[in-house]
Structures are given as C-alpha cells and as structure tokens.
Amino acid sequence: MYDVIVRGGLVVDGSGTPGYRGDVAVLDGKIAAVGKITGDARRFVEAEGRVVAPGFIDPHTHFDVQLLWDGAAKPALEHGITCVVPGNCSLSLAPLRAADRQQVIGMFQQIEEMPPAAFTEAFDWTWEDFAGYRAAIEKSLSINVAPLVGHSVIRLWVMGPDAQQRAATADEIVAMQVMLRECLDAGAVGLSTSFVDVDENGRPVPSRFAQFEELDALSAVLGEYGRMLQIVPEFYAIDITIARIDQLAELSLKHCIPTTFSPVFDSTATPDNVARTMARVEEQFARGARVWPQMQTRPIDISFSLLRPSLFFARLPRWVRILRQPLEQRIAALRDPETVEKMVADTGPDGGERMMGRLVIRGGDSAPNALAGRTLSEIAKDRGEVPALALINLSLEHGLDVALLSANAGHEVTDRIGPMLAHPLVHIGASDGGAHLASFSTYGDTGYLFSEFVRKSGAMSLEQAVRKITAETADIWGLKDRGRLEAGKAADIVIFNADTIGRGEEYPTFDMPGDGMRYVRAATGIDTVLVNGQIAYAGGAYSDARAGVVCV
Amino acid sequence: MTAEAIIVGAQIVAGHDGSAELLINLRHPNGAEGPVQLDEATGLKLMKTCGATHVDELTGQSWRRIVEGL
Numbered sequence: 353m354y355d356v357i358v359r360g361g362l363v364v365d366g367s368g369t370p371g372y373r374g375d376v377a378v379l380d381g382k383i384a385a386v387g388k389i390t391g392d393a394r395r396f397v398e399a400e401g402r403v404v405a406p407g408f409i410d411p412h413t414h415f416d417v418q419l420l421w422d423g424a425a426k427p428a429l430e431h432g433i434t435c436v437v438p439g440n441c442s443l444s445l446a447p448l449r450a451a452d453r454q455q456v457i458g459m460f461q462q463i464e465e466m467p468p469a470a471f472t473e474a475f476d477w478t479w480e481d482f483a484g485y486r487a488a489i490e491k492s493l494s495i496n497v498a499p500l501v502g503h504s505v506i507r508l509w510v511m512g513p514d515a516q517q518r519a520a521t522a523d524e525i526v527a528m529q530v531m532l533r534e535c536l537d538a539g540a541v542g543l544s545t546s547f548v549d550v551d552e553n554g555r556p557v558p559s560r561f562a563q564f565e566e567l568d569a570l571s572a573v574l575g576e577y578g579r580m581l582q583i584v585p586e587f588y589a590i591d592i593t594i595a596r597i598d599q600l601a602e603l604s605l606k607h608c609i610p611t612t613f614s615p616v617f618d619s620t621a622t623p624d625n626v627a628r629t630m631a632r633v634e635e636q637f638a639r640g641a642r643v644w645p646q647m648q649t650r651p652i653d654i655s656f657s658l659l660r661p662s663l664f665f666a667r668l669p670r671w672v673r674i675l676r677q678p679l680e681q682r683i684a685a686l687r688d689p690e691t692v693e694k695m696v697a698d699t700g701p702d703g704g705e706r707m708m709g710r711l712v713i714r715g716g717d718s719a720p721n722a723l724a725g726r727t728l729s730e731i732a733k734d735r736g737e738v739p740a741l742a743l744i745n746l747s748l749e750h751g752l753d754v755a756l757l758s759a760n761a762g763h764e765v766t767d768r769i770g771p772m773l774a775h776p777l778v779h780i781g782a783s784d785g786g787a788h789l790a791s792f793s794t795y796g797d798t799g800y801l802f803s804e805f806v807r808k809s810g811a812m813s814l815e816q817a818v819r820k821i822t823a824e825t826a827d828i829w830g831l832k833d834r835g836r837l838e839a840g841k842a843a844d845i846v847i848f849n850a851d852t853i854g855r856g857e858e859y860p861t862f863d864m865p866g867d868g869m870r871y872v873r874a875a876t877g878i879d880t881v882l883v884n885g886q887i888a889y890a891g892g893a894y895s896d897a898r899a900g901v902v903c904v
Numbered sequence: 905m906t907a908e909a910i911i912v913g914a915q916i917v918a919g920h921d922g923s924a925e926l927l928i929n930l931r932h933p934n935g936a937e938g939p940v941q942l943d944e945a946t947g948l949k950l951m952k953t954c955g956a957t958h959v960d961e962l963t964g965q966s967w968r969r970i971v972e973g974l
Contacts, residue, residue, distance in 0.1 A: 554945075587920070588941040621917045621927050622939050652918040663924035663947050666916050669957030676952065762918030791922040 354379050354393040355885055361399025361847060365837035366406040366823035368815050376404055378843040381885035381899065386837050397887070399847050402879055403814065406822040406835050407434025407496075407844030408798045412582075412614055412646055413785035414438060414464050416445045416499075420475035421865065423492040423900060427795050428785050430875040430889050431855075432846035434882075435834055435903060436785060439500030440614075441584050442546040442559035446485035446501070447509045447531060453477060456505060458552040465789040469866025483538035486902050493900030494888045496844065498831055500582055501535040503545035503559040503570065515558035516551075525569045532573045539902045541829060542580030543570055547596065549584060568603065575607030580829055583613045590625045597632045601641035610828060614646035614782040617763040618772065626772055633777050644828055646781040647773060649801045650855070652762035653792055655714060658686070658744075659752040670698050683752065686744050696740040703738020705729060711743070711756045716790075716860025716869045718753035719746065724860070728756070766804055770811025773801070773820070779828055780820045789870035796855025796873040803854040814850055831903060842903070843885035846878065853877030907933055909967040914959040919943060926950065926959065930967055942970065949973030 356378040363386060364371040375389040385391075408431070415425045416438040425436050438444070443459055457471045479485045482501060489497060507515040510527045520528065532543060545559040545567065574581055581603060585596035593613075600611040618626050629645060636643045656662035658675060665671040674685045674695065685691050699707050708728050715724025723731060723746075732742035747754045763769060773780055780801065784794045798821055805811040812820070826835025833842045856873040864870055881889040886897035912931045919925035919941070926947030931937045942950060950973045951957070954965050 588943070589938070591938060615920050617920065619917055619927075621915055622941075652920065653922055654918050654924050655922050656924065661948050663916050663926055663944050663951075666924070666926070666947075666951065666959045672951070672957040676948075758918075758924075761924075788921060 354384055354389075354391055356395045356397060356843075356882070356887075357389055357391070357393040358397045358399050358404050358845060358847065361402050361404035362850075363837060364403050364405045364815050364818045366819055366835050368819040368823070371403065371815055376837055376845060378845075378882065378885045381843055383837060383839055383841050383843045385839055397847065397880055399879075401849070402847050403818075403850050404837070405818045405846050405848070406837050406841075407846050407881065407883065408432045408821045409435045409437075409825040409829075409831070409835060410783050410785055410798070411437045411612070411779065411781040411825055411829060412440050412783055413787075414440060414443070414460075415497075415786035416443070417460060417464065417466055417470055418786050419489045419493070419497060423489070423898060424494045424888065424894055425786065426894070427872050427874060429495045429881055429883075429894070430878060431796050431798055431873075432848060432875070432878050432881055433495065433785075433798065434844035434846065435496040435498055435831065437498045437500060437541065437829070438786070439502055439540070440544045440582055441549050442502045442504040442544050442557055443549075444485075444500060444502035444505055444544070446479055446482040446505070447535065448505050449480055449509065450477065452508050452512075455508065455551075459504065459549070459557055462550060462552045464787045465791060467864055467866045467868030469868065470864060474865035481538070482535040482540060486539050490902055492898050493902075494883060494894070494898050495900045496834070496842075496883060496903045497900065498541045498829060498903050499539065500542050500544040500580070501532065501540040503543055503562065504557045506531050506535070506543075507558040507562065511558075516555060516561065518561060519563045520566050525566050528566065529569055529573050532570055533576070536573070536577045536579060539904055540579070541831070541904060542582060543574055544582040546584040547586050548588075564599070568606075571603040571607045571609060574609045578830060579609060581609055581611045583611070584615075585613050587615055590622065590628055593629060594632050597629070597636060597643055600643045601636035601639065604636075604641040604643060605639065610642040610644065610830070612644040612646055612779060612781075612828070616645040616647045616778075616782070617652065618765065618768055619762050620765065630772075630775060630777065637777055644777070644779040646779045648763065648782040649769075649773060649780060649797045649805065651760045651764035654758040654761045655755055655791055657717070657752060657755050658682070658747040664758065668695075668698050670695055679752075683748065686748055692741065692744055695744065696738060699740040704740030704743070705738065708739045708743060711739075711758055714755040714757045714860065714871070716871065717755045718750035719755070725857070766809045766811075770805045770809045773805055774812045774816065779825070781825070789864065789868070791871070793858045793871040793873045796875065799853050799855040799875060799877065802850065802877075807851070834903060843882055845880075845882040847880040849877040849879065851877070909933065911962050911965045911967065911969075912937060914962040916959060917941065928962070928970065940970075946970070946973055
C-alpha cells in the first residue's frame with residue numbers, strides 16, 4: 353500500500369529524456385516507483401493531461417527571515433518550488449550574536465526591503481548559532497530549505513565591529529574557518545559572499561573587507577565538505593566580473609568546490625557582456641573548474657515615482673531640475689501651471705504618449721486600487737489629459753506616491769535570452785525570492801521559463817526546461833536526494849499544465865508583518881505540489897502539511 | 905590623448921534591482937573603451953556633481969567625477 357499514487361500524467365523525470373505517460377508512487381516521503389503502477393494507495397492524485405515533474409529548486413533566494421513565520425515561503429511553493437536556497441549575497445541570520453542583530457537587520461532591510469516589524473513582531477530570536485537558526489525554521493517548514501551561511505555574518509561573529517573596517521588577521525581567519533565548519537556541520541550547504549552589497553547606510557557589507565587569503569582559507573573549509581561558494585561579483589563592470597570568474601575558477605580547482613555567481617543578465621546596451629562572460633566560463637570549465645553563472649528568466653522592469661528622483665527622466669533636463677528639488681519645492685513646481693506646461697511640452701508633440709504612455713500604474717501605493725495595472729495612456733484618455741500631464745496630476749493628487757512601472761526594460765529580448773538559458777553551462781536561478789519586496793515580484797520565474805522559452809519561443813523543450821531547474825540544479829548544489837523522479841529520491845513532485853503554466857500577473861499585497869507591502873505573482877497552471885510525499889498545495893490552496901526539511 | 909579615463913557616452917538602462925541606472929562608457933588613456941553601470945543613487949550623484957540635466961552632458965567628464973559621487 354503506497355501513500356500516494358500520481359496517476360496517468362506525462363512523467364518528465366528531470367533527466368532530460370522524453371516524457372512518457374505513467375504513474376509515480378510515493379511511500380514514506382520517498383518515491384517508491386515510477387512507471388506503470390498497479391498497487392493500491394491511500395490517496396490517488398489524477399494527473400491526466402498534466403505534467404508530473406520533480407519539484408523545482410530555486411538556488412538564489414533571501415527567504416531567511418520569512419521562513420521564520422511562513423514555512424512555505426509563499427508564494428514560492430505554489431509556483432512549484434519545493435526547495436529554496438536562502439542565505440545568498442553574504443547574508444544569513446546565523447551565526448549572529450544578539451548584540452549584532454540590529455546591524456544585520458539593517459543589511460537585510462537594504463536587500464529585502466522588509467518592514468522593521470518583520471524583525472520585531474513576527475518571531476522570537478531564539479538562536480545565535482547556525483544550529484539554532486535551523487531548529488527555529490524547522491518547526492514549521494512546508495518547503496525544503498538548503499541554506500547557505502553568509503560570509504558577512506561569520507566575519508561579524510569573529511571580528512565584531514571591525515568586520516566592516518579592515519582585513520582579518522591570521523588568527524581571525526582561523527576562527528572564521530572554525531565557525532564555517534560548525535555551520536556546515538549544522539546543515540549549511542555552502543558559503544555566500546558579496547563584492548557589491550551595501551548596508552542601509554550605503555557602507556560595504558563586511559564580506560567586502562576580506563582579502564583573497566581569507567576567501568581562500570574559507571574555500572579550503574568548503575573543500576573539506578565539497579560545498580558551494582556563491583558570490584555576487586562586480587556585475588556593473590564586465591571586465592571585473594571576468595576577473596572574478598578567474599578567481600572563482602582558481603578556488604574551485606584548488607579546493608575542488610563548485611562555485612556560482614549572479615546576477616548575469618542581458619542588456620541590449622551591452623550586447624556582448626553575456627557572450628564574454630560565457631566565453632570565460634567555458635574556458636574555465638574546460639580546465640576542470642566549476643564556475644556556474646546564474647541567470648534569471650524574467651525580464652527586468654524599472655519602477656519609480658515622483659516621490660524620489662529617478663534616472664528615468666535623465667533625458668528631460670527640465671524634469672531633472674524640478675524632480676531634484678526637495679519635496680516641498682518639487683510639489684510647488686509641479687503645481688505651477690506654467691512650469692507644467694513646459695514640462696509637458698518637453699515630452700514631445702504627443703504629450704508624452706510615446707515616452708510615457710505604456711507606463712503602468714503598479715498599485716500598493718497611494719494611488720486608487722482601480723488604477724493598478726492600467727497604462728498611463730488609458731488613464732490619460734479617461735482624464736482627458738495627455739500622458740505627461742496625467743502623470744503629474746495623478747502624482748500630485750496622491751502626495752507623489754504613485755508607483756509606475758516601465759515593463760521589460762532589460763533582459764527582455766526572448767530570442768536572445770532563450771539560447772542563453774539553454775546553454776549547458778548556464779545555471780537558471782537568481783530569482784532573489786523573498787527580496788526586493790517593495791520593488792518587484794521575485795516569484796514565478798519558473799513559470800515564465802515554460803511560458804516564454806518553451807511554449808512561446810521554443811528555445812528549449814519541456815524536458816530540457818524541467819531538467820534545468822530540477823536535476824541539474826540538484827547536481828550543481830550536491831543535493832543528492834532531490835531533483836529527479838526516481839525510486840529512492842525524496843518525493844518532491846509538481847503537477848502542472850504545460851499549456852497554461854506561467855508566472856501570473858504581478859499585484860501588491862499587504863501580507864508582510866506590520867501590514868508591510870510586497871509585490872507577488874499568483875501561480876498559474878500549477879495543480880498540485882508534493883513536498884517529501886505530502887500534498888503541500890493543491891487546487892489553489894495551501895494544505896496544513898509541514899513536511900519540509902533542511903536538506904543537504 | 906588625455907592622461908586619464910573620460911566619459912565618452914552615457915545612457916539609461918534597467919538595473920538588476922528594478923531601478924533606472926546609468927551606463928557610462930569610459931575611454932581610457934590607452935584608447936580602450938569599456939562600460940561601467942552605475943546604480944541609480946550613484947548615477948544621480950554623478951549628474952548632480954557634473955551639473956548635468958541630460959545624460960548627454962556627461963560626455964567629456966573625467967572618470968573622477970564618478971568617484972566624487974560615491
């Protein structure tokens with residue numbers, strides 16, 4: 353008697369081989385059999401006409417805080433994600449002394465844009481060490497977690513305030529090695545570091561003060577465990593990124609570790625960047641190094657409001673001058689009819705239709721909900737105004753707190769991105785799930801992979817796409833029990849409709865502690881998600897199952 | 905040939921974190937050119953430091969003006 357049999361679906365098992373009609377049997381949280389199954393089960397899940405695949409793995413998230421009150425990392429799980437990797441970009445919530453919490457909260461708020469209440473109301477700080485953090489999240493997980501430990505917090509633990517001031521001494525480096533070993537023993541799947549991130553005061557995070565000797569010593573510890581080194585390179589300059597690829601390759605070869613870096617994204621303004629990155633990655637893989645570039649599937653949107661200066665207007669000198677002013681003077685200028693007339697004229701004879709008409713009102717701000725999702729062009733027509741004037745007047749009516757979105761402004765050319773994602777050395781990831789909460793949704797990238805690059809462009813087959821975000825990810829990260837529909841593997845399973853799976857529409861919601869706002873996307877095309885053999889999501893609803901584990 | 909890198913072009917691009925960013929093209933003393941992408945805060949500071957109200961006005965400025973804005 354099995355616990356569950358998923359019957360009659362198109363089994364796409366993560367290996368990349370062609371899907372076939374079959375069943376998947378589950379017993380005691382593991383996959384018991386795959387194929388034509390005749391046995392009985394306590395529960396049957398009908399999958400006729402749907403794809404049955406291994407649960408998706410998201411290798412770059414910042415769910416560290418959210419997991420303390422939301423063990424499903426919503427809405428990641430409903431998008432078919434059954435395993436998340438938090439602790440990226442040098443930041444994790446352990447090891448962390450009580451006295452250092454406020455400092456790390458500031459760093460997290462900078463990256464995640466999480467409201468202060470998330471750190472003061474939503475959970476009790478019961479831990480300092482990594483094992484304690486693991487115990488805290490394990491109480492109610494319905495998604496699996498493969499956590500990284502952050503270099504910045506290890507540094508802070510060992511060096512205190514000096515972590516954000518100077519290079520480490522030899523003794524301090526040894527102490528960091530000891531701490532990293534302790535974290536890896538407690539379930540960390542690797543170390544993350546950053547050469548880019550800043551805290552809430554704009555100061556470099558502690559990991560950026562490390563010399564190469566320190567990273568080398570920590571990588572030696574990773575080598576003892578064969579674990580991952582994740583970095584954020586100086587992605588704003590391609591030449592420095594390439595130098596970091598070389599540095600990662602040396603660490604990978606010397607210590608026999610996998611490494612990964614992100615973000616990697618395409619821009620028509622720098623059309624050679626990805627090609628140059630991949631050329632170097634290919635060279636280093638040919639030498640035997642493992643340097644995995646992580647690329648996101650979703651396009652980059654630009655968001656802004658008139659509340660703060662934005663470079664979006666950097667081709668409109670009058671707008672720049674006015675929006676650069678302090679708030680009170682800015683509002684006064686925007687209320688002056690003569691000034692506004694000139695501003696509108698600057699946007700062209702069409703009143704900004706070409707320049708601004710496609711901007712979308714985002715919602716989640718002071719603008720009426722009814723306007724969310726509508727274009728400025730539509731709203732302007734309703735108001736009997738041209739778009740530039742509608743933008744100014746609408747913003748004035750709501751204290752300038754009207755968020756606008758310029759969609760698909762980068763990493764947006766499907767015909768370019770598809771082949772990049774399909775490249776055998778490109779690691780699909782970099783979702784940043786759980787971060788950038790108030791800026792854009794970091795959920796649904798896996799759905800977008802299928803809707804845009806399998807269905808629409810055909811850049812990869814269904815089986816290739818599934819493999820990319822399941823077995824391949826598990827192999828890269830050394831998650832031995834995950835990523836495949838194979839007897840003996842963990843029963844992480846997603847059942848979805850290949851014709852409708854997508855990322856869903858973005859919308860604002862106020863479900864963060866303290867009624868904090870974030871942008872999310874509700875899944876489309878996902879029927880059922882099993883985590884370690886239990887149904888965690890089905891028919892559009894989350895279950896009470898808490899079968900998630902910290903997986904290694 | 906100047907003795908230091910100068911800005912030879914600038915344009916607005918999408919940044920990884922969803923803001924408008926400034927892509928600067930620098931020409932180095934040896935003639936080589938290469939792009940550097942500045943985050944929104946740094947880009948805005950650069951424009952202010954240079955007294956620029958249009959990205960095209962950044963052309964010809966020294967790379968040191970970028971550092972002044974950091």
